[in-house]
Amino acid sequence: MIPVGLSTAAVWPQPAGAAFEAAAELGYDGVEVMVWADPVSQDVKAVDRLSKRYGVPVLAVHAPCLLISQRVWSPDPAERLRRSVQAASDLGARTVVLHPPFVWQRRYAEGFAELVSSLEDASGVAIAVENMFPVRRPLGRGRSVQVTAFRPSIDPTDVGHRNYTLDLSHASAAHVDAMELAKRMGEGLTHVHLADGSGLPKDEHLVPGRGTQPCAELLSHLTRTGFTGQVVLEVNTRRARTAAERAELLSESLLFARLHL
Numbered sequence: 001m002i003p004v005g006l007s008t009a010a011v012w013p014q015p016a017g018a019a020f021e022a023a024a025e026l027g028y029d030g031v032e033v034m035v036w037a038d039p040v041s042q043d044v045k046a047v048d049r050l051s052k053r054y055g056v057p058v059l060a061v062h063a064p065c066l067l068i069s070q071r072v073w074s075p076d077p078a079e080r081l082r083r084s085v086q087a088a089s090d091l092g093a094r095t096v097v098l099h100p101p102f103v104w105q106r107r108y109a110e111g112f113a114e115l116v117s118s119l120e121d122a123s124g125v126a127i128a129v130e131n132m133f134p135v136r137r138p139l140g141r142g143r144s145v146q147v148t149a150f151r152p153s154i155d156p157t158d159v160g161h162r163n164y165t166l167d168l169s170h171a172s173a174a175h176v177d178a179m180e181l182a183k184r185m186g187e188g189l190t191h192v193h194l195a196d197g198s199g200l201p202k203d204e205h206l207v208p209g210r211g212t213q214p215c216a217e218l219l220s221h222l223t224r225t226g227f228t229g230q231v232v233l234e235v236n237t238r239r240a241r242t243a244a245e246r247a248e249l250l251s252e253s254l255l256f257a258r259l260h261l
Contacts, residue, residue: 002227003029004257005059007193007234008041010250016040016047020054026251030059032097032232035084036069044087051091059230060095060128060191061088077101077108078115081127088125095126095191095230097165100150109151113159120162128191128229129156130165131181133173133203157181163190167234168213169205172197179214182221190229192222194257195236205236207249208256219260231257 006028008019015038023031031051033041040046042064051058063084064072073083084096098116101109108115116127132154134147148154154174156164164185170193171178182189196211197204208215219231233253240246 002222002261003059003230004254004261005030005032005230005232006250006254007032007034007062007232008038009034009036009062010233010235010237010253011246012238014246017050020050020056022247022250023056024054026247026254028056028233028254030057030230032060032062032230032234033058033087033091033093034062035064035072035087036066037072042072044090047087048091058088058091058093060093060097060232061091062097063099065099077105078111081115082119085119085123085125085127089123093125095128095163097191097193098127098129099132100129100152100154100156100159102149103151105151113161116161126163126190127161128163128165129159129161130167130193131155131170131174131176132167133170133176133201135201155181157184162188164188165191165193166218167193167195168208168215168218169193169195169197169203169234172199172211172213173201173203175199178218179221182218189227192218192229192231193234194219194231194253195234205234207235207253208233209252215256216260219257223261231261233257 006023008016011018035041196206198211237246237249
């Protein structure tokens, strides 16, 4: 069976521990740890204690590559990636999720593909580079232009890596055909961030089935093609008013994934 995990980002603004608790209660197969401002997410020993306490394995580590986490562990993005790979190894996780370099990270970008490949060879951990989306820069008078914040582009298949993460919410924001992207990723498709989007130019992370993305079609495709990676729910529940309301959203997301897998 394809494992279905829960991202710690799916319980934000709750801390990482809430994701492990929810995963255990709802029956998820594991957790993806988003390393960011949450101090627990940065503490490998604390994460390991949570994993053992709730009996929920760590499936993946999401490297600290968001704008808000540029100084987590180190201001050097290459060092942050090395720390993420080591964390995954220590926690028994098979995958590190990674964004492409930002446009201003020129030196990091120049050696990015080689660094990713060498770390995979040395560690045995899959570093799955994720598809991203452009942002809109205002020009004034109600006008704007789409620009990419990533080098060389928002599409990691433009470079070519051994492993990829396909994020459906990002595909929606970028107006990219997620099924075509999955085909381009081919056997390199290692990790899926399951969430929906309505086509708005922003990262919505809707519960799957509540937007316009081919969530069900992609999951069926994974099953038909012998996918051996992981599916992780990275949905937005920050508007949930109570723990019970958040649990309903996460339970619906898990049911959708299991149904179509």
